[in-house]
Amino acid sequence: MQGQRACENRSNWKRKLRNGLKTSMLLIATIMSVGLGVLLGLLTRRLKPTPDTISLIGVPGEVLMRMFKLLLLPLVTSSMVSGVANLNQSGGKLGIMALAYYICTTVIATVLGIGLALSVRPGQVMKANSSSKVVHDEPLPDTTDTILDLLRNIIPENVMQASFQHSKTTFSKYMSVSVNTTETSAALIHHSPNYFEHGGHIWQRSVNYLDGMNVIGILMFFAVFGVMLNNMGESGRVMVDLFNILNQITMNMTKLVMWYNPIGILFIIMNKILEVRDLETAAQQLAMYMVTGLIGLAIHALVVLPAIYFILTKQNPFRVSLSLIESLLTGLGTSSSAAALPLTLRCCEEKMKFNKTICRFVLPIGATINMDGLAIIQALTPIFLAQMNHRILTFADLVAISLSATLSSIGAAGVPGTGFITMLVVVAAVGLPVEDAYMVLAVDWFMMRMVTMVNIYNDSLAAGILTKYFTPSSNSIELSNLN
Template identity: 40%
Template sequence: IVIFQSHLNVFVHLNGENQQKTRSGLKQIRAGIQSRSVKARQKVENMTKDDVKGFFTRNAFVILTVAAVIIGIILGFALRPYNMSYREIKFFSFPGELLMRMLQMLVLPLLVSSLITGIAALDSRASGKMGIRAVVYYTTTTIIAVFIGIVMVLIIHPGKGSKDEFSKQQQIEQVSAADAFLDLIRNMFPPNLVEACTKQFKTQYAKRVVHVTMTINDTLVAPNSSQQIEEMIPVPGSVNGINALGLVVFSICFGLIIGNMREQGQPLRDFFDCLNEAIMRLVAIIMWYAPIGILFLIAGKIVEMDDISAMGGQLGMYTVTVICGLLIHAIFVLPTLYFVITRKNPFVFISGLLQALITALGTSSSSATLPITFKCLEENNKVDKRVTRFVLPVGATINMDGTALYEALAAIFIAQVNDYQLNFGQILTISITATAASIGAAGIPQAGLVTMVIVLTSVGLPTDDITLIIAVDWFLDRLRTTTNVLGDSIGAGIVEHLSRHELQNTDPEVGNSVVEESEKKPYQLINQENEYENEHPVSNETKM
């Protein structure tokens, strides 16, 4: 009894201490919240017209872009009752088309120059470590995205119901998974660099007539037993578009070579550094036009929509499922990874990316958004240029979290619509194939529909049923692209944090612009420039 009483006293004592610690912790949290609220209240009370004007001046780009999205949505729905013709819609969307062409014009020189200068600025050991970290991050986030997509579609089960609700709109080109994989490898090593700037290799299929002779046994041949059979054979072909994967591989190798050439390679490093600087100045000019282009892109796409009622029923549930999966990945998974690794507030980091995310929403292309992403990371979030130049071009080419999530989810949705029961092995096959196929999805609009064929073929699902989800793909494609851009940007922040020791040991001047000017550069973002520069003076790097 005495022993039991002593143990009980110890337990009560420890329990009391834990309660006191919990109460003190809660008091500290409450005190912190109160002090912040008091500071915020004082800041609001002491706010002057100059402060308000300064806020709008610093955030002019973001405010204009958000306003463009809102006005574009309102204008698009307001014009739908007029039943504009296809030609009228094209004329109306022309300002948005100009923005897309301007951004795509800069993708090729920006991708090549940024990768070469970024790799050349680091020694081979530092670039190797950075590359491994980036690949591990890309693989991890893509696998997590696929897992989220599979869990969401199995829980919500949006494909329950009748297949008659859908209307097929067009035929989908059949693609062999093996040929698609070989095309991916072929595009990594383009035989002609000039052609790689305009075309990608793609296996096409042609019909061939084969004469077959029917035999009864080894000695007898039946008369008139020859038959003609048509078969599809793969033939070399190409499609229009930048071979981004091939240019990325070449630029990485070229950057490593001129980086190891030291003094001999300095002229080439200076050339590509100046090219990168010039492209970023062009981006600054285009950025003032971006809100207008985004407004007409979104409004034109809403006017072009055939039937809004298609968003209801099974297709509506499918849309909600995809949106929920993308939100979970973008709002919870990626910020959590950033916080766990860097111990910094992820939402402060994301706030500096607002313009890039809204541009991705409007353009539906991670490659076209690449110049804006560079601008936001380097100017708003102060990410080292040696990291952004290496991580962003590679990420925009192979890191497609949103696309991988969508492909896995859509494949299981099509199986549910067809009342096809998938076993664990088939679901695992879908997850692996979706991860691999997303790497081959170029950063162009609706690339996910093409790679979806590979995922469906891997488990024997009907590829023609991709047409069931085309009605809402234009909208979901924008959300996927926004998720992809966010994943690339957070990856750059994480890789910079993990590579900080290698970056400190490398000469920072090598990775910066060769253009030395005392005045502010024209592409410097207005966001947070004065406050940050006053608190963190730049000593070694060119002021951005």
């Protein structure tokens, strides 16, 4: 009997091990590809390959980036519309409060990410003898120009054009200022506000369409589209189903791309190590990016969210985190708040004794639209890349980052792989080349797991807060249509 029991235990243990390896296979492959990419890159760097060889090594990584950019538009639009349109209208006041809570915490997370990026400046790690001073021959847009550009892009003339072009104030040399042209230039500047003097030249200001997706315009259009579709009720059900199907197809394509992800990351890291001149500075910048992101996530999860929970409920927020250990570990392993949702529901209902009806309404919504951790990283990344490239970001650029990080994180699905794609949305929102974002892919697999745990924790806190203010007998809860 004991021998049979021991045999069954060994069989169960082997089955659990196989299942664990199967679910963690992608994570293991990604970690191995990062390590192998660093090793092969350093070894190949010693051989001093030619520029043509370096270019060929970067091709598999370029293919991965093209896949991500290919999925960018359908993923953002379908996620935004389906996420907003599927907000259950039968939740009444509860649904409004849940949505308000998630939006407020996401805005706070975005501001936190921007504040840390501007104060820590992870992209400006310089050696002692280097200079970070950048000389600009061309005039930079002033505050008025950038704010007007932002407004123009928020309301695009054509949503199809917004998929590949955005409005931008540009400057072109009109004439040089000399003794013979002083009167002419003065008269030109006096009679037209679009001409001004800078650096010994007369410049002409004009608004043009430049290549690059108008992210802000697309996000705003489809957010409003989703709200209008939600308000139509059953009459708009066919269109909602269409976007749900499109979203599911895009998710499946994203999962397929994620299996190519380790190969692409390996060659991206190799290519970056071979291309960069100052490898030490690049490694320091990436390390500071990680540290800054982790600090932001820690502040949000250990200070901001617990403070909000304590103020609203007068209860210990860390009791929730201790009860969520199983769900948090699942999120850490899968990098998916949606995959951890069943465990999150069980922990909140059975261990924390939160109201079941509220949990089953709030937690699925949170797994769809609450991406606080992602908002921090999305706000940090474009500023980090701008600092690396000595790009000066204006106040309007920071506003664009705030809007796009908030909206794209709300529209991001809680499945692995979508975080980096929506991160490209924010990078493109301020006119930075999305190709620069490949640098953070080396640590993206780790950062997204930290992000997922923050998202799961905030979902559970939201369920606790709403349980405090709503009871099963409350007239404000109208959840009869929920399963």
